Structure formats: C-alpha cells, structure tokens
Amino acid sequence: MRTNYRVNSGVRFQMLSKDQLQELFEGVLHVLEYTGLDVHHDEARDILKKAGAWVDGLRVRIPSYLIKRSLEMAPRSFTVFARDGNPKHDIHIGPGRAHFGPGPTCPNFIDVETLERRPYVKDDVPIVAKMVDALPNIDFCESLGTVSDVHHELGATYEFAGMFPNTSKPIVAWSYSWDDSADIHKIAVAEAGGQEAFEKRPNYIHYCEPLSPLVSTFEAMDKLVFAARHRVPLIFTPCPLAGGTGPVTAAGMIIQAAAESWMGLTVAQAIQPGLPFIMGGVLSVLDMNSMILAYGAPELSLMMAGITELAHYVGLPVWQTGGCTDSKTLDEQAAIEGSLSCFFSALTAGDLCHDVGYTESAMTGSVFQLAMMDEAIGYSRRITRGIEVNEDTLAVDVIRNVGPNGHYLYEKHTHRYYKTEFWYPNLCDRRNFEEWSEMGRMTMRDRVVARVQDILASHQPSPIKPETEKVIREVLEAAEDRVKEEA
Amino acid sequence: MSTIYERLSTVIIEGNEEKVPKLVQKGLDEGLVPKDILDKGLIVGMNEVGARFKRGDMFVPEVLMSAKSMQAGLEVLRPHLIASGAKLIGKIVMGTVKGDLHDICKNLVGMMCEGAGFELIDLGFNVEPEKFVEAIKEYQPDIVGMSALLTTTMRAMGYTIKAIEEAGLRDKVKIMVGGAPVDAEFAERIGADGYGSNAPSGAELAKRLVGAA
Ligand code: B12
Numbered sequence: 001m002r003t004n005y006r007v008n009s010g011v012r013f014q015m016l017s018k019d020q021l022q023e024l025f026e027g028v029l030h031v032l033e034y035t036g037l038d039v040h041h042d043e044a045r046d047i048l049k050k051a052g053a054w055v056d057g058l059r060v061r062i063p064s065y066l067i068k069r070s071l072e073m074a075p076r077s078f079t080v081f082a083r084d085g086n087p088k089h090d091i092h093i094g095p096g097r098a099h100f101g102p103g104p105t106c107p108n109f110i111d112v113e114t115l116e117r118r119p120y121v122k123d124d125v126p127i128v129a130k131m132v133d134a135l136p137n138i139d140f141c142e143s144l145g146t147v148s149d150v151h152h153e154l155g156a157t158y159e160f161a162g163m164f165p166n167t168s169k170p171i172v173a174w175s176y177s178w179d180d181s182a183d184i185h186k187i188a189v190a191e192a193g194g195q196e197a198f199e200k201r202p203n204y205i206h207y208c209e210p211l212s213p214l215v216s217t218f219e220a221m222d223k224l225v226f227a228a229r230h231r232v233p234l235i236f237t238p239c240p241l242a243g244g245t246g247p248v249t250a251a252g253m254i255i256q257a258a259a260e261s262w263m264g265l266t267v268a269q270a271i272q273p274g275l276p277f278i279m280g281g282v283l284s285v286l287d288m289n290s291m292i293l294a295y296g297a298p299e300l301s302l303m304m305a306g307i308t309e310l311a312h313y314v315g316l317p318v319w320q321t322g323g324c325t326d327s328k329t330l331d332e333q334a335a336i337e338g339s340l341s342c343f344f345s346a347l348t349a350g351d352l353c354h355d356v357g358y359t360e361s362a363m364t365g366s367v368f369q370l371a372m373m374d375e376a377i378g379y380s381r382r383i384t385r386g387i388e389v390n391e392d393t394l395a396v397d398v399i400r401n402v403g404p405n406g407h408y409l410y411e412k413h414t415h416r417y418y419k420t421e422f423w424y425p426n427l428c429d430r431r432n433f434e435e436w437s438e439m440g441r442m443t444m445r446d447r448v449v450a451r452v453q454d455i456l457a458s459h460q461p462s463p464i465k466p467e468t469e470k471v472i473r474e475v476l477e478a479a480e481d482r483v484k485e486e487a
Numbered sequence: 488m489s490t491i492y493e494r495l496s497t498v499i500i501e502g503n504e505e506k507v508p509k510l511v512q513k514g515l516d517e518g519l520v521p522k523d524i525l526d527k528g529l530i531v532g533m534n535e536v537g538a539r540f541k542r543g544d545m546f547v548p549e550v551l552m553s554a555k556s557m558q559a560g561l562e563v564l565r566p567h568l569i570a571s572g573a574k575l576i577g578k579i580v581m582g583t584v585k586g587d588l589h590d591i592c593k594n595l596v597g598m599m600c601e602g603a604g605f606e607l608i609d610l611g612f613n614v615e616p617e618k619f620v621e622a623i624k625e626y627q628p629d630i631v632g633m634s635a636l637l638t639t640t641m642r643a644m645g646y647t648i649k650a651i652e653e654a655g656l657r658d659k660v661k662i663m664v665g666g667a668p669v670d671a672e673f674a675e676r677i678g679a680d681g682y683g684s685n686a687p688s689g690a691e692l693a694k695r696l697v698g699a700a
Contacts, residue, residue, distance in 0.1 A: 107638045107668045119638075152639045176639075211588050243548070244591045288546035291595060291685055363667060 010096065010386035013347040015305050021313040024306075027255040028262065029064040036061030037214045037263045041221035044267050051270040060216075062266055070262070070269040074277040076315045080140075080233060081201040083191050084168040084462045091139055091170050091352075093276075093317045098346045098384070100323065100377050101140035102128065103355035104174045104207065106365040109145050110330075112452060117328075117364055120145030124365075125162030127456060128357075131367045133167035134459040137377035140205075141171045144357050144365025151483045157183040160204075161472045164188070165464045171204040172235065172354065177219060179482065181206065181226040183475045190471035191464055195230070205233045205278070205352075210260045212240035224264050228271035235352075236264030237280020237319045241293050242303070244286035250299065254307045257281045265316075278352060279311050280319040292361045295324040296337030301344040308350040320350025323373035324358035330368045330445050334359060338369060339376035346380035371455075372448045375427040382423035393417075427451060491519065492527040499532025499560070500539075502552025507560040521567040525604070529560050533602055537687060547595070550687075554602025561604060576603065577629035577697040580622045582610030583666075584643035589636035592666055596632060596689040603690040605630075616643070616650035623656050629697050632689070633679075635666040644669075645677040661696040665689055 016024070038058040039045050045055050054061045082089030091099050109120040112127055125143050132141040141163055147155040156175040163171050164187055171188075175181040184204070192198035206227040208220040220236070227234045238260040240246025246253045261279040268275050283303035287294045294300065304321050311318035322341035327333035338356075345353040355362070356377070357370030387393075398413040408414045427447050429436060436442075442450070464472075489497075491514045498506040507529075514524045536553045539545040568575055581597045583590050590612040597607045608626050610618060619631060631651070635641045644664050651657050663681040664674050674682035681696055683689035 146638055148638055152642065155639070217588055241591060286547075286591070288548060289540075289543055291547060 007389070008386065009388065011347060011384050013305075013349075014309070015302075016309050018313075021310055024251060024254055024258075024310050025314060027251075028258040028310075029067055031214075031255060031259040032062040032067055032262060033064055034061065035214065035259075037210075037216055037260065039216040039221065039263065040218045041216065041225075044216065044221040044225060047267055047270050051266065053266065060263070062263070066266060067262055070266045071314050071316065073269040073273050074265060074316055075274060076317065078233065078276040079201075080170040080205055080276075081203050082168045082170065083164070083188075083203040083464065086168055086462065089139075089169045093278075093351050095312070096349050097351065098320070098349045098353060098381075099139035099351060100342070100345075100353045100356050100373075101138055101169075101172065102132065102142045102144045102357040102365070102370055103324065103362065104142045104144070104172070105146045106144055106358065106363055107146055107148070108360070108364040110359070110364060110366040110368060112367060112456060115368075115449070117360075119148045120365065121149045122147045122158055122162060125159055126166045128365070128367055128370075129163040129166030130459050130461060131370055131452065131455060132169055133461040134455045135371060135374040137374045137381065138356065138370065139169060140352060140354075141167045141169050142174075142354060144367070144370070151480070153177075153483050153486075154180065154479050156180045157475065157479045160184040160187060161476055164191070164472070165469070166461050168462050172207050172352070173204050174207040174209075175223060178222050178226050180479070181223050183479055185226075185230055185232065186475050187468065187472055191468040199231045202231070202233055202276075205235055205276075207235040207237065208264070209281075210236065210238045210264065212238045212245040212260060213256060214260060216260075216263050220264070221267065224268060225271065228268045228275055231272055231275060233276035233278070234264070234268055235278045235280060235319050236261050236268070237278075237282065239280075239282045239293070241286035242284065242299065243288065246283070250283075250303045250306055253283050253303055254310055257283055257307060258310060276317075278317045278319050279307075281307075282319075282321050282355070283307060284321075292326065294326055295321075295355065295358055295361045296326040296333070296341070298340075300324075301341045304341075304350065305344060305348045308348040312349075317351035320345045320348065320353035321355045322353045323356030323369070323376070324362070325369065326359075326361045328360050328364070330359075330366065330372065330448060334369055335372060335376075335444070338373050339379075342373055342376045343380040343383070346377065346384045349384075367452055368445075368448050371452050372427065372444070375425060378423060378426070379428075491517065492523070492531070495524065495528030495560070496532030496535060499529055499553050499556055500535055502549055502556050504552070504556040504559050507556040508563045511560045511563045515563070515567060521564055521571050522573040524564060525561075525568065525573075529557055529564075530604065533557055533604070536602070537690075540687060550602065551598050554598050557604065558601050561606075576605055576694070576699050578606045578608065578626060579630045579632055579693060580608045580610060580619070580626055580628040580660075581632040581634075582614035582619065582622075583612035583634045583636070584640055584647060585613060585615050586643055587635050587637055587640035588612050589634070589666070592636060593632070593634035595686040596634065596665060596683065599686040599690040600632070600693050603694055605690075605693060616647040619647050620650050620654045620656065623651065623654075623660055628660060630661045630663060630693055632693070633662070633664045635664070635669060638668045641666070641669060641673065644679070648678050663689065663692050663696060 077094035208223040284300035322345035325334040325337040
C-alpha cells in the first residue's frame with residue numbers, strides 16, 4: 001500500500017498560473033461589465049435584461065455576478081451520445097479528455113478520386129462522415145464543406161441529412177438560421193425517439209458564431225435561442241483575428257473571445273439552466289504579410305492553450321482547434337502544422353478540438369489531411385497517456401529474472417504489455433529500406449491516399465432506423481417546398 | 488539638401504501622419520505645383536511602400552500607417568488640386584454585400600485604396616443592393632468595390648450589379664469585386680470590371696480601372 005503518494009497518470013501541461021488565469025478572468029468580467037457587446041436580437045436583449053443585464057439600445061453590459069452565476073449553471077462534464085447506442089462512439093466531456101473532429105463549411109474539397117481541389121458538393125458529405133466513422137482517433141463529425149449544389153439556403157440541411165446516416169459518432173451541426181436548425185433537430189430527434197429521449201441522450205451539438213469584435217449577430221443569437229429552447233448542447237465560438245478584429249496580444253485575444261462567447265453563455269443559461277455549453281473560439285493571427293487568418297501559426301496553438309486553460313479554470317469545456325494547415329496540398333508543411341497543433345491541443349486536454357482536415361487556411365477541406373492527422377492524434381494520445389508507474393510496470397522482478405545477457409522476448413511481462421505500452425502506426429513506415437523498396441517506395445502521401453481509398457471502399461457505418469430515413473426524406477422535401485414558396 | 492518631394496516620400500514611407508500634412512503645406516507655401524506634390528512626393532512614397540510590402544520588407548500595419556498619412560496629406564492638398572484643375576485619382580464606394588458579415592477584408596482593401604490616393608466611402612457590411620445604388624447617386628464614385636466571403640453571398644454581388652444596371656448607373660461606375668471564394672472567372676460572369684485577390688492587388692486594380700496605372 002502506498003500512502004501520501006501522488007500519481008501523474010498522463011503528461012501534465014500547464015502554461016498559465018492561477019494568478020494569471022484570475023487576471024484574465026477579471027479582464028473578461030471587466031469587458032462584459034463596462035464595455036459590453038452589441039446584441040442584434042430583440043428577444044435575446046429582453047432575456048438578458050430580465051436576467052439582470054444592462055441594456056442600452058443594442059449595447060448589453062453584464063454585471064459580473066450574472067456571469068459568475070451563468071458559469072456556475074453550465075456543466076463542466078456531460079455526455080454526447082452515439083445515435084446507435086455504441087458506447088465507443090459516445091463523447092464524455094470532462095476534465096482530462098481531449099476529443100478531435102473535422103471543421104465546417106469550407107468552399108472547396110480535395111476530390112478523393114482525382115486529388116484535385118474543386119467546389120464542395122452534396123456527394124462529398126457521406127465521404128467525410130464515413131471517414132470520421134472509420135478513423136479511430138476522430139471522435140465527432142463535421143462535414144469539412146459547404147454543399148454548393150443545392151439551394152443556397154439548404155446547404156446545412158442537406159449536410160446534416162448526409163452526415164447523420166453515415167456516422168454514429170456525434171455530429172457538430174452548424175446552420176444558417178432558425179429554419180434549417182429545426183430541420184436538423186427533427187432528424188436527430190427522430191432517431192433519438194422523441195424530444196424527451198433526445199434531452200436524456202443528445203446525439204448532436206449545435207454550433208453558432210458571434211462576430212468579432214464584440215457583436216452578437218441576429219443569426220448567431222437566433223440559432224442559440226433555438227438550441228437552448230430545445231436543449232441542444234451548444235458551442236458559441238467567435239473567430240477574432242489578432243491585430244485585425246481582435247487585440248494583437250494573446251492575452252487580449254483570449255479576453256475578447258471569452259467575452260464574446262460568454263454573452264452567449266448568459267443568454268443560453270437564462271433560457272435553459274444547465275444547458276451544456278462549450279465556449280470558443282478560434283484564435284489566431286492575421287498574418288501581416290499575406291493577410292490571411294493563419295491556421296498553421298504557432299500562435300494559434302498558444303492562444304488556444306490559453307483560452308482552454310481559462311475555460312477550465314472557470315469550469316467550462318472548450319472548442320479547441322488543431323490539425324489544420326495553411327498549406328494548399330498534402331505536404332510537409334501540412335504535416336508539421338497539423339501534427340504540432342494536434343499534439344499541443346491534446347496536451348491542453350481541450351475538450352473538442354475541431355478543424356482537423358482544414359487546408360489552405362479553411363478554404364479547402366481534405367479527408368487526406370484528416371486521415372494523416374488521425375495518425376498524429378494517435379501518436380499524441382500515446383504521449384499524453386503518459387507513463388504508468390506501479391509494482392508491475394516497474395519490472396524490478398522481471399529485470400532480475402532476465403539478468404545480464406538475457407532478453408525480454410519470452411517474458412510474460414513483455415507479452416502482457418507490448419500491445420498497450422507501444423503505439424502502432426497506421427501510416428508511418430517503420431520497415432527497413434529493402435522492404436520499403438519492395439513495397440513500392442511509398443511516401444507518406446501515397447500511404448494516406450491508399451488508406452483513404454481503402455476505408456471508403458470497405459467501411460460500413462451502422463445504419464439509422466428506417467423511421468429516421470423516412471423523416472430525412474420528409475424534412476428535405478419540406479425544405480425544398482419552403483424555399484420554393486419563398487421564391 | 489533633399490528636396491521637399493524626397494522628404495515627402497520618406498515621411499510617407501515612415502507613415503508619419505503628422506509630418507506629411509505639414510510638409511505638404513510647406514510645399515504649397517513655397518509655391519510648388521499641387522499636382523507635383525502629389526505625383527513626385529506622395530505617390531512616389533506610396534509606390535515604394537507597395538514595393539517594400541511585396542518584398543516582405545514592410546508589414547500590413549506599416550502600410551496602413553503610410554496610407555493614413557497619405558490621406559492626411561491629401562486632406563491638405565485636395566482643395567488645391569481641385570482649384571488647379573488637376574484630376575483627382577478617384578472616389579471609391581466600398582462594402583461587404585448583403586447577407587455577409589465579414590468585414591476586415593473590405594477594410595483592408597479600402598485602406599490600401601486610400602493609400603493609392605483614392606477617397607473612400609465605406610458602406611460597412613451586410614449592404615443591400617439598394618444601398619449601393621443610393622450611394623452611387625449620392626457620392627458619384629468612380630468605382631464600386633464589393634466584398635463577399637461566402638459562396639452563399641457571392642450571388643448578392645450579381646444582384647447588386649443588376650440593381651445598379653436597373654437604376655441606369657452601370658456606365659457611371661467601374662465595379663471591382665473580391666473575397667476569399669471569388670475568382671476572376673466569377674467576376675467576369677456577373678459582369679464586374681475587375682477582380683482582386685488581395686488588398687494590394689485591389690488597390691492596383693482600382694488604379695487601372697480609373698486609368699491611373
Ligand atoms: C474571420 C471569419 C469569420 C468571422 C468574421 C468576423 C469579421 N469581423 O469579419 C465570423 C466568425 C463572424 C465568421 C462568420 C461566418 N463564417 Co467565416 N470566416 C472567417 C475566416 C476564418 C477569415 C476571414 C478573414 O477575415 N480573413 C482575412 C481577410 C483579410 O482576408 P479576406 O477576407 O480573404 O480578404 C482578402 C481578399 O479576399 C481580398 N478581398 C476581399 N474582399 C475584396 C474586395 C475587393 C473589391 C477586392 C479587390 C479584394 C478583396 O483582399 C482581402 C485582403 O487581402 C474565413 C476563412 C478564410 N480563409 O477566409 C471564414 C469563412 C470565410 N467563413 C465561412 C463561413 C461558412 C462562415 C459562417 C456561415 C459560419 C457559420 N455557420 O456561422 C458565418 C457567416 C456569417 C455571415 N453571414 O457573414 C467560410 C465560408 C465558406 C463558404 N462556403 O463560403 C470560411 C471560408 C471558413 C470555413 N471554412 O468555414 N467568419
């Protein structure tokens with residue numbers, strides 16, 4: 001028996017001290033209390049006012065006690081469930097757990113046959129969902145694209161309708177407005193077995209984006225109100241560009257983004273106390289040469305680590321970012337940028353790390369990048385799992401048994417552990433030169449392409465209920481009618 | 488002793504918002520031709536800024552400071568240019584189209600155009616076609632610049648151009664478009680006069696559209 005013994009079961013990472021985090025926290029409270037945000041949504045402003053916020057025209061300021069109360073109300077831990085009851089696909093959000101998934105709405109896609117960049121279409125949705133379903137280190141689904149070949153108001157509806165049957169991993173859904181949010185919800189609720197059943201076992205998360213600096217747009221708020229009313233777990237994530245739409249300093253960026261996100265938190269908790277709420281956002285730099293928001297910048301990882309620590313300090317889960325790149329193709333840059341941000345994100349235990357598979361600074365989605373990052377995440381997860389120290393792993397007895405000049409290959413101890421102590425790559429090549437030559441001298445890129453095509457040819461996601469298939473057809477028909485009526 | 492023109496270009500490159508208008512005034516007081524102050528001083532400075540930016544020797548914030556000081560100089564110079572009958576480079580009305588809330592893109596392009604000497608009227612974001620039309624009537628710009636960052640709002644550029652046509656104003660303005668999902672082919676399809684892939688090329692394009700480059 002050990003007494004007074006401390007265990008670090010994984011790799012520990014902490015960047016900011018308690019004092020620094022408290023200072024950041026006070027900064028957010030100050031911004032919300034004294035500067036406030038413009039909220040372009042009448043009902044949301046009313047809700048805020050009733051909750052105790054100060055409303056002056058569009059401007060809403062929130063007293064710090066109200067923020068603290070809202071933080072108190074939102075859970076730190078909750079579960080998002082696999083639609084098919086497969087416990088392996090459930091996501092348990094809570095301390096020390098990092099999950100990964102793709103990002104939303106890129107205009108372009110890397111075609112899985114030709115490997116060329118082209119507009120994202122409806123048929124790409126099942127491809128992405130299937131890849132997500134099959135890849136062992138990808139935990140939730142987004143579609144990596146905006147469907148371009150349907151009516152422009154129905155992209156999100158078709159997207160969800162295409163993802164839902166093709167993966168049972170939880171989906172993070174985005175939408176344009178109330179109407180398509182309702183389409184999505186209908187499909188998810190049908191599979192869950194009704195609204196009440198959905199509330200007990202939510203199978204998707206809704207995602208909205210406020211505008212930096214310091215604006216809650218009508219759309220973002222309207223979608224938030226929808227999600228809160230229907231008890232859909234919610235992500236509220238701004239995307240400030242350091243030096244452009246946010247302060248140039250990392251600390252300032254974290255404060256502004258948190259303030260923008262917590263405006264959503266306050267509305268959400270006022271509507272639906274205890275609603276699972278995941279704070280954002282995506283923090284990176286406006287590159288002062290190329291003028292892009294850099295998705296492969298070290299500052300992205302750094303700022304994301306900072307906001308993750310702040311979120312955890314106040315007891316909220318966070319919408320992390322990683323596995324993305326500014327590279328236009330599946331090359332060394334894509335591997336470096338994507339892998340390092342995955343690893344860094346894993347170290348922070350940021351709860352849901354998205355944008356895995358983004359290339360060209362969020363302009364092009366790529367399942368090849370996604371598959372390559374699956375490997376990087378597996379690698380990272382082996383490291384963050386850490387070193388287990390106990391009587392058995394210390395292996396003092398085994399070392400004695402083997403003694404000088406022996407070997408460990410026959411040892412039971414070896415057989416007991418070699419599969420779990422070691423991580424085995426799917427893509428990284430460890431063969432010797434001759435074997436590698438014989439196998440056709442495949443590069444990482446070749447192996448990624450082969451793995452993607454292999455998965456797409458063979459993987460079968462678990463089916464949805466026949467009733468849900470019917471609901472999907474109905475929802476799509478009704479949606480088509482809706483846009484026809486409008487026209 | 489360097490000439491006032493040389494000193495003007497230097498303070499433009501430095502982005503010195505205070506010194507530029509003072510030097511312009513000094514030039515005017517010494518009887519220099521307003522158009523020469525512009526062409527041999529301010530513009531020469533801004534051209535160098537553009538070149539340095541392209542080489543990666545200058546960064547966006549520095550370029551914008553130069554553009555701002557250029558505008559400060561023009562403030563002083565403009566009445567004299569007008570009085571002397573010199574042609575001003577032009578006026579641009581700029582906005583992000585209806586349904587689109589992305590705005591830093593258009594801000595950057597606008598500021599770079601200011602750096603090229605244009606007068607800028609910023610209509611903001613989520614700008615309805617009618618608002619563009621009204622702005623053309625009110626400000627009589629040479630160029631209308633539109634930005635769209637979403638594949639779903641790109642179409643609003645087309646609608647805006649239609650609205651401008653229907654108001655009978657299409658031949659009064661040149662139209663330039665840009666934004667991440669927009670390309671030259673799309674610009675041509677909707678009947679725009681030009682497309683720019685980033686802020687500096689937007690400013691270059693604007694100059695070309697008014698025949699100043
Ligand atoms: C920041 C950002 C936001 C911020 C905007 C904040 C703000 N104040 O502007 C927020 C969070 C609000 C936002 C919201 C949304 N966004 Co957004 N956003 C971005 C992001 C990450 C960066 C844009 C940016 O500012 N870049 C930096 C600027 C300087 O570059 P730029 O915009 O490209 O502009 C340059 C050139 O294009 C050119 N240019 C631009 N305009 C013009 C005009 C002229 C005349 C000329 C000559 C040149 C020119 O010059 C500029 C300077 O060099 C892009 C990703 C990307 N790579 O673009 C996504 C992106 C544009 N967004 C996207 C989406 C989908 C959305 C949302 C629909 C998401 C949602 N579901 O809520 C909403 C839509 C809101 C709305 N109705 O507009 C998609 C678009 C996909 C598509 N199919 O069209 C992108 C590509 C990201 C993605 N993969 O999801 N977004």
